Amino acid sequence: MSEKIFVKGNEAVAMAAIEAGLRCYFGYPITPQSDIPEYLARELPKTGGTFIQVESEIGAINMVLGASAAGARAMTSSSGPGISLKQEGISYMAGSELPGVIVDIMRQGPGLGGIDASQADYWQATRGGGHGGYRIIVLAPASVQEMYDLTMRAFDLSDLYRIPAMVLADSVIGQMKESIVANPRPEVDLPAKEWAVRGRREGEPQNVVKSLKLGDGEMEAFHWAMHDRYKVLADRESLWEEIQTGDAELIVTAFGSTARISRTAVDMAREAGLKVGLMRPITLFPFPSHAYLALSQRCKRFLDIELSTGQMIDDVRLSVARDTEVSFYGRPPGAGSLPTPEEIFQQIRKVYP
Amino acid sequence: MNQVFSRPISLKDVQTHFCPGCQHGAIHRLVAEAIDDFGIRERTIGIASVGCSVFLYSYFDVDVVESPHGRAPAVATGTKRARPDRIVFTYQGDGDLAAIGTSEIIHAANRGEAITVIFVNNTTYGMTGGQMAPTTLPGQKTSTSPEGRDISNDGAPFKMAELLSNLDGVAFSARVAVNSPKNVLQAKKIINTAFRYQVEGKGFAFIEVLSACPTNWGMNSLQANQRLTDEMIPYFPLNVYKNKGNL
Numbered sequence: 018m019s020e021k022i023f024v025k026g027n028e029a030v031a032m033a034a035i036e037a038g039l040r041c042y043f044g045y046p047i048t049p050q051s052d053i054p055e056y057l058a059r060e061l062p063k064t065g066g067t068f069i070q071v072e073s074e075i076g077a078i079n080m081v082l083g084a085s086a087a088g089a090r091a092m093t094s095s096s097g098p099g100i101s102l103k104q105e106g107i108s109y110m111a112g113s114e115l116p117g118v119i120v121d122i123m124r125q126g127p128g129l130g131g132i133d134a135s136q137a138d139y140w141q142a143t144r145g146g147g148h149g150g151y152r153i154i155v156l157a158p159a160s161v162q163e164m165y166d167l168t169m170r171a172f173d174l175s176d177l178y179r180i181p182a183m184v185l186a187d188s189v190i191g192q193m194k195e196s197i198v199a200n201p202r203p204e205v206d207l208p209a210k211e212w213a214v215r216g217r218r219e220g221e222p223q224n225v226v227k228s229l230k231l232g233d234g235e236m237e238a239f240h241w242a243m244h245d246r247y248k249v250l251a252d253r254e255s256l257w258e259e260i261q262t263g264d265a266e267l268i269v270t271a272f273g274s275t276a277r278i279s280r281t282a283v284d285m286a287r288e289a290g291l292k293v294g295l296m297r298p299i300t301l302f303p304f305p306s307h308a309y310l311a312l313s314q315r316c317k318r319f320l321d322i323e324l325s326t327g328q329m330i331d332d333v334r335l336s337v338a339r340d341t342e343v344s345f346y347g348r349p350p351g352a353g354s355l356p357t358p359e360e361i362f363q364q365i366r367k368v369y370p
Numbered sequence: 371m372n373q374v375f376s377r378p379i380s381l382k383d384v385q386t387h388f389c390p391g392c393q394h395g396a397i398h399r400l401v402a403e404a405i406d407d408f409g410i411r412e413r414t415i416g417i418a419s420v421g422c423s424v425f426l427y428s429y430f431d432v433d434v435v436e437s438p439h440g441r442a443p444a445v446a447t448g449t450k451r452a453r454p455d456r457i458v459f460t461y462q463g464d465g466d467l468a469a470i471g472t473s474e475i476i477h478a479a480n481r482g483e484a485i486t487v488i489f490v491n492n493t494t495y496g497m498t499g500g501q502m503a504p505t506t507l508p509g510q511k512t513s514t515s516p517e518g519r520d521i522s523n524d525g526a527p528f529k530m531a532e533l534l535s536n537l538d539g540v541a542f543s544a545r546v547a548v549n550s551p552k553n554v555l556q557a558k559k560i561i562n563t564a565f566r567y568q569v570e571g572k573g574f575a576f577i578e579v580l581s582a583c584p585t586n587w588g589m590n591s592l593q594a595n596q597r598l599t600d601e602m603i604p605y606f607p608l609n610v611y612k613n614k615g616n617l
Contacts, residue, residue, distance in 0.1 A: 043448065067451040075473070075474075076441070076477060079438060079441040079444035080451070081448060082437070082448060083435060083445035083447060083448025083449040084449065086448070087449045087452035087453045088453075089452035089453075091448065091452070109437070214415045215433060216457075217431065218412045219412065223432070224433045225427040225433065226434070226435045228436065
């Protein structure tokens, strides 16, 4: 299965979801992610799965909730304004410990914004997004191959930890075509979904999927249990990529599309004789804090690049050693605001020791 | 001695939190009897909504999913599509279904989802303390319509059973009440028909049940029952508005 195919990032997400055993997809059209529902409308029914174009994003996420409660692998996808509407359902899923995959192909905002690339929904994704205090798993692909691989990973992580998982990309990664290998679903040992509703048979316990917790101390215990689960997640499931960080005097850090551009800038810096490396978080929640800390023990300068006025930089600063200098270069989302490798290289020169 | 009357096996042997004179208990019983009558308890999944009806799982001895306010028809759609061989019903109040959840109920009905919807209309938000509902009658005083519902400001009450019967996707739509022995017997028959639609795979069925809320109406049980007869039924006529399959 090493045959290469040439596909769009959004199509790779849809293909991977089917390979991962997706049974139910519920979505609503919005640019720049509509290739996902279009692909699944065509292909998912052929596998016996259900595709519904829903009346709203709110309806869609609640159908994901209902299908997931019944034990099925379920997914929805959207972008900025639609993801905002889904936050109600995501909060209920988090409170009900339900798995489910949400794909967010970020566009500009606030409001209607625009359809060009943006990373300004980092906070919304990594801080939970809805009410009540919870986190969701957030995976940030930087290539079409990763769109495929991380979508499959999102289903497994979500089922394993019973936490909703988000694939967070932008229109650059969603819309570009690259050649990928559509790997078969990896073998993962997952527990049976004994909590799912299925119709209570005589002698079996009643299964109730709910987020209302009124018992004495029940809600507090839930929050501490989830807090502990997030720690396990950070210890076991953090993913990141380091490029030429071994001897680096300056480490550029970025996720998703900006990491792709930054990588070219790092190569330019190396050609110019500057010792520059790249640190790319792949999981944004859990954030690979321990990897940043380890890097900052020997390299004291970081340059954070984002398509926003600075959001991930909060997590970078919280992770690195206290004597680390973290600089920032951002291009808030807008038509024509995607930085060039040369532009980032200029920033590298500016802060290089 | 022969036992001639007992608790339906689909209901748990517990006390409810409902107020004296509240008719949720009677409606729960009729739904449970329908589940018993068809012998479908072991493959029934209830979808609870937000409001007094949220504790469905405490009273019904079936698996239950709790949904966000108004979203029960969307949650039920997901559950039924994931497990088409199960019997899925929602149980929703008037604020839940006819205000915040209008989009979800209209579209689930229009798609003809193979679910059963129990809609309890008591013309008020019960759990939050008696605010104006989308079904509050013209002139009815509530905590958020202190001078009475003013149609020029608030619009007229929704007649959901009639409204939904106009959609092609709806197979069965009816309104019943449980304020008298006669009406209870009629409601039992019609609720059973609504479940029969799903058991026989014949489409979306909607039952509106008029219900008393003495606490928030500021009445005792008998007065509340009388109000239901005198004021609610004339505005919300008891009728089968659609019975596509003649079941």
